[in-house]
Amino acid sequence: MRFSDKTVLVTGAGSGIGLAAARAFLAEGATVIATDLHVERLEAISAEGEGELVCRVSDAGNCEAIAELAGWIADEYGRLDVLVNNAGFAHMNNPEQVDEGEYDAQMAVLLKGPVFYVKHLAALLRESGNGSVVNISSASALISPQGYCPYGLAKAAIHKFTEDCVVQVPGVRHNTIMPGFIETAILLDAYGEEATAQIAGVAEAVVPARRMGKPEDIASAVLFLASDEASYINGTNLVVDGGMARLNTAVSTLAGEVQPVTQN
Numbered sequence: 726m727r728f729s730d731k732t733v734l735v736t737g738a739g740s741g742i743g744l745a746a747a748r749a750f751l752a753e754g755a756t757v758i759a760t761d762l763h764v765e766r767l768e769a770i771s772a773e774g775e776g777e778l779v780c781r782v783s784d785a786g787n788c789e790a791i792a793e794l795a796g797w798i799a800d801e802y803g804r805l806d807v808l809v810n811n812a813g814f815a816h817m818n819n820p821e822q823v824d825e826g827e828y829d830a831q832m833a834v835l836l837k838g839p840v841f842y843v844k845h846l847a848a849l850l851r852e853s854g855n856g857s858v859v860n861i862s863s864a865s866a867l868i869s870p871q872g873y874c875p876y877g878l879a880k881a882a883i884h885k886f887t888e889d890c891v892v893q894v895p896g897v898r899h900n901t902i903m904p905g906f907i908e909t910a911i912l913l914d915a916y917g918e919e920a921t922a923q924i925a926g927v928a929e930a931v932v933p934a935r936r937m938g939k940p941e942d943i944a945s946a947v948l949f950l951a952s953d954e955a956s957y958i959n960g961t962n963l964v965v966d967g968g969m970a971r972l973n974t975a976v977s978t979l980a981g982e983v984q985p986v987t988q989n
């Protein structure tokens with residue numbers, strides 16, 4: 726088991742990519758601390774696999790909650806091997822319509838959270854010997870589809886933060902994953918059912934992999950970057966998008982035909 730004797734924190738583990746990552750770590754024997762804002766989502770996670778599952782309601786966009794969680798991990802476990810900064814939701818708009826409240830909420834969970842998790846957990850991660858941070862960014866940080874403000878901006882910034890940490894928080898590995906379109910609740914919330922089905926159709930037609938991504942596609946990349954097999958990989962950005970961001974047609978089709986429901 727690749728993660729036996731390792732302690733892993735996955736934020737936003739109640740759904741989608743975080744849930745798939747938590748399950749994959751459990752299957753590999755880890756002690757998984759799964760956090761989310763929504764208690765009912767955490768309660769629905771079953772403790773499969775060899776590992777130990779511990780669920781905590783915690784707001785990944787609130788510095789006080791982050792400091793409290795970090796203190797609890799130090800007291801309870803005295804170690805942390807992997808931090809997966811995954812929690813998120815998408816406020817999508819164009820720059821001319823963006824709302825200040827949405828902007829602040831988006832930056833809190835996608836950017837402030839990861840910064841303060843690193844602040845409070847870096848020492849524990851370093852002590853573990855091969856501590857690793859995996860930040861979930863987005864392929865939207867590479868491209869500029871309609872209506873991705875301020876989401877794409879926050880995702881681009883977390884990429885820069887990751888690079889800074891490589892130099893400024895040594896003794897811990899820091900890597901980023903940029904998922905493409907992955908079948909999770911975040912898309913349904915941002916686009917609605919009809920447009921999400923449209924995105925799936927476009928993905929099947931034009932994305933080089935000929936399908937949308939699954940949460941497990943991202944979870945396996947998270948596990949690799951967090952594992953000892955990746956112990957010399959530091960500052961890498963792994964794009965896991967079936968080739969979408971390399972294909973101008975797919976990008977312009979998705980950007981032109983499908984609009985987020987949060988647009989004014």
Ligand SMILES: NC(=O)c1ccc[n+]([C@@H]2O[C@H](COP(=O)([O-])OP(=O)(O)OC[C@H]3O[C@@H](n4cnc5c(N)ncnc54)[C@H](O)[C@@H]3O)[C@@H](O)[C@H]2O)c1
Nearest residue numbers: 737739740741742762784785812813863906907909910911
């Ligand atoms: N699905 C995609 O197409 C896609 C693409 C690129 C990047 N991402 C990123 O992947 C990550 C996971 O998203 P997902 O697709 O699995 O969506 P999801 O909605 O299925 O899961 C996100 C989880 O984060 C939790 N969450 C939201 N705000 C939180 C907060 N303040 N504190 C704690 N938990 C919170 C939600 O309750 C939810 O359980 C996000 O950072 C998202 O931006 C997703």
